[in-house]
Each structure stands twice: as structure tokens, then as C-alpha cells.
Amino acid sequence: xxxxxxxxxxxxxxxxxxxxxxxxxxxxxxxxxxxxxxxxxxxxxxxxxxxxxxxxxxxxxxxxxxxxxxxxxxxxxxxxxxxxxxxxxxxxxxxxxxxxxxxxxxxxxxxxxxxxxxxxxxxxxxxxxxxxxxxxxxxxxxxxxxxxxxxxxxxxxxxxxxxxxxxxxxxxxxxxxxxxxxxxxxxxxxxxxxxxxxxxxxxxxxxxxxxxxxxxxxxxxxxxxxxxxxxxxxxxxxxxxxxxxxxxxxxxxxxxx
Amino acid sequence: xxxxxxxxxxxxxxxxxxxxxxxxxxxxxxxxxxxxxxxxxxxxxxxxxxxxxxxxxxxxxxxxx
Numbered sequence: 024x025x026x027x028x029x030x031x032x033x034x035x036x037x038x039x040x041x042x043x044x045x046x047x048x049x050x051x052x053x054x055x056x057x058x059x060x061x062x063x064x065x066x067x068x069x070x071x072x073x074x075x076x077x078x079x080x081x082x083x084x085x086x087x088x089x090x091x092x093x094x095x096x097x098x099x100x101x102x103x104x105x106x107x108x109x110x111x112x113x114x115x116x117x118x119x120x121x122x123x124x125x126x127x128x129x130x131x132x133x134x135x136x137x138x139x140x141x142x143x144x145x146x147x148x149x150x151x152x153x154x155x156x157x158x159x160x161x162x163x164x165x166x167x168x169x170x171x172x173x174x175x176x177x178x179x180x181x182x183x184x185x186x187x188x189x190x191x192x193x194x195x196x197x198x199x200x201x202x203x204x205x206x207x208x209x210x211x212x213x214x215x216x217x218x219x220x221x222x223x224x225x226x227x228x229x230x231x232x233x234x235x236x237x238x239x240x241x242x243x244x245x246x247x248x249x250x251x252x253x254x255x256x257x258x259x260x261x262x263x264x265x266x267x268x269x270x271x272x273x274x275x276x277x278x279x280x
Numbered sequence: 281x282x283x284x285x286x287x288x289x290x291x292x293x294x295x296x297x298x299x300x301x302x303x304x305x306x307x308x309x310x311x312x313x314x315x316x317x318x319x320x321x322x323x324x325x326x327x328x329x330x331x332x333x334x335x336x337x338x339x340x341x342x343x344x345x
Contacts, residue, residue: 039345049343064344065312067286067337070305075340079310082341092344100317107319108312108339179345229345 025224027060027171027202028117028149030088034059035219035249037090037204038242039229046081048238053085056242060088062119062227064095065109079112090151092119097132099139106143118143119173119206119227121153129179129207133160137167144168153206156190158197165201172198173206173227176218180230182210185217195222212241212248219252220260281332297328300336312339 025032038058043049053061063082068075082089091109096102099122106118122139124132131153137160140150144167152164156174164172174194177183185191186208195203205218206227215226228245235241282289285304294300297313297320313320314337320328330336 039343041343041345043343062344064342065339066342068306068309068311068340069286070309070338073305073309073340075311075342076309078343079341094344104314104317104319107321108314111319111321112310112312112339112341227345 025202027151027204027225032059032225033057034246035225035253036215036245037062037206037225037227038232039227040082041229042233043238044233046078049233050081050085051239052232052242053087055239055246056232057246058087058242060090061085062090062092062229063113064092065105065112088117089113089115090117090119091115092153093121093139095123096121097123099135099142102135102139103142106139106148110148116147116149117151118148119151119153131155131175133157136160137163140164140169141167151204151206156187156194158194161194161198161201165198171202171204173204175207176205176214176226177208179207181208182231183208184210184214185221188221191218191223192221212244215245216248216252216255219249220255222256225249281330283330283332283334283336285336286338292330295329297325297330297336300330301325301338304338306338310340313337314339 025035034057036056036058037060038056039062091113093102093105102122122132122135124130140152143150150169151171151173152169153173177186202224204225205223209215209228210231218226232238232241292300294303316335
């Protein structure tokens with residue numbers, strides 16, 4: 024069982040809701056993934072079209088928990104204001120905190136992130152910071168009051184998987200008690216399985232599902248990969264070694280030369 | 281008076297935020313508001329006075345990752 028801010032979840036997948044071919048496919052993909060948490064955002068609403076209202080009623084119909092993000096925010100003030108607006112609209116104290124530092128890689132501005140996290144935690148938010156695998160930043164985020172960390176696997180939407188394996192493993196080892204969610208960069212079910220095999224608690228995925236040829240099929244594939252990855256972690260993977268070690272016992276080998 | 285609504289210039293008659301939202305077609309909608317970059321909670325909208333040139337942001341749920 025995964026526990027994030029006192030909420031128990033049986034699924035280890037947090038699923039993004041953006042860039043699906045249609046609302047119906049989004050609905051089916053969420054169901055097929057088994058995700059109990061979906062990420063959502065806030066955007067300008069037109070008084071004439073009111074597009075957001077239909078989307079919100081679709082999400083409410085799914086019966087899942089929502090994690091509002093602060094995507095697109097480049098400053099502490101923007102992120103904090105967006106978090107407040109999200110809390111009111113979505114009626115949750117959860118926030119996926121993003122403070123973007125650089126547009127090409129969408130790398131988090133970790134300095135702004137820590138500052139915004141400190142403000143929001145003091146105001147009673149339960150913050151899920153989108154961060155890097157940097158240990159000191161992680162420490163500062165925890166000091167600020169975060170009780171979940173979301174390190175990137177690789178840049179958002181890149182599908183490159185776990186880019187800095189050593190860094191992520193070090194982060195896992197350094198904070199064994201903190202729920203760690205690999206957020207961003209996961210492109211394949213095997214990447215998600217790998218994250219869980221390494222002991223990460225969950226993954227947050229969007230593009231890998233929504234941009235697949237068959238998003239519903241891919242959502243199901245991720246659900247299976249996560250189940251396998253977690254089961255493997257719990258079963259205790261073998262230690263890798265550099266040289267071969269015969270798996271068939273040598274004792275009793277016939278002399279046939 | 282003219283104010284900027286989500287970046288576009290609009291004419292509104294209402295002097296408060298609640299009235300302006302109604303007038304702009306947001307009546308009953310689930311939205312969050314900010315005036316001049318500051319969040320205005322729904323409960324504060326009736327008392328929030330608007331003045332010429334204010335920048336109003338009206339945000340609603342949207343797909344996100």
C-alpha cells in the first residue's frame with residue numbers, strides 16, 4: 024500500500040490528464056491504468072465557451088483524487104498564487120509544485136521551488152515538489168515541510184526514462200522513509216518497472232500514455248509493469264556482478280573430454 | 281469601465297468582481313480569480329472592487345500533467 028500525506032492508495036501510478044486524443048479515451052485510460060490520482064491544471068477560461076467546466080465534470084465522474092499542478096509557473100509568486108487558485112477550485116490541499124527554471128529542458132528552478140514549498144507548507148498545503156535527484160535540494164524540501172518528493176527521471180515529455188540512475192539510487196538510499204515518486208521522463212512501462220524495482224514508491228506519467236498509439240492499451244501495460252516492478256522490489260533482486268557465475272551446479276559434472 | 285479579462289480588453293458595468301463575472305458569462309462556473317496578480321477567493325468576490333485598467337484572470341480546471 025502506498026501512503027501519500029495520510030492517504031492510502033493501492034495503485035502506484037499517478038496519471039496526467041493532458042494530450043489525450045479525446046475525453047472518452049482519457050476516461051478509458053484512467054480506468055485501464057487503475058490510477059487513483061490524476062494530475063490537473065488551471066488555465067484561462069472563456070466566459071462564452073466554458074471549456075473547463077466540461078473537463079471538470081468529466082474528472083469528477085472518474086471518482087479519483089486530483090493533484091493540481093502549477094505547470095507553466097516560472098516564479099515563486101506565480102506558483103504560490105496558482106496553488107491558492109487550485110486549492111479553491113479543486114478543493115484539495117494537495118499541490119504538485121512546479122517552478123520551471125529553463126524552457127528547453129523544463130528543469131525545475133530548485134531555489135524557487137524550495138522557497139515556494141516553504142511558503143505553501145506553512146499555509147497548510149500538502150506539497151508534491153517536482154524536483155531533481157539532488158540530495159541537498161531534497162533535504163531542503165523536507166526541511167521546508169514536504170513529506171513527498173518527486174524527482175524527475177528525465178526531462179518532461181522526453182520519454183528517456185531514468186536518466187541518472189546513480190543519482191536516483193542515491194536519493195532512494197539517502198531518504199529511505201520518504202515517499203519518492205519518479206515524475207517526468209518515463210516513456211515505457213519498462214522504465215516504470217525499473218523505478219519500482221529500485222524502490223521508488225510510485226511514478227507519475229502523462230505523455231507516455233496519452234501519446235501512445237493506443238493510450239488505453241498503454242495505460243494497462245503500465246499497470247502491469249508497476250505491479251511487476253513492485254513485486255520484484257519486495258522479492259529482493261539479486262546483486263549484479265561483473266563476471267559469469269554458473270547457475271547449474273558444477274558438482275557431479277561428468278568427465279567426457 | 282474597461283478592464284483586461286484574461287489578457288483581452290472588455291467593458292464591464294459592475295463595480296465588484298462578483299457582478300463582473302456574472303456579466304462576463306461566468307455565472308455558476310467553477311473558476312478561480314486573481315486581480316492584478318493577487319488571488320481573490322470566491323468568498324471575497326462580492327467585496328472586491330474593480331477599477332479601470334484592472335487585470336482580471338479567470339482560471340478553470342484544465343488537462344495537466
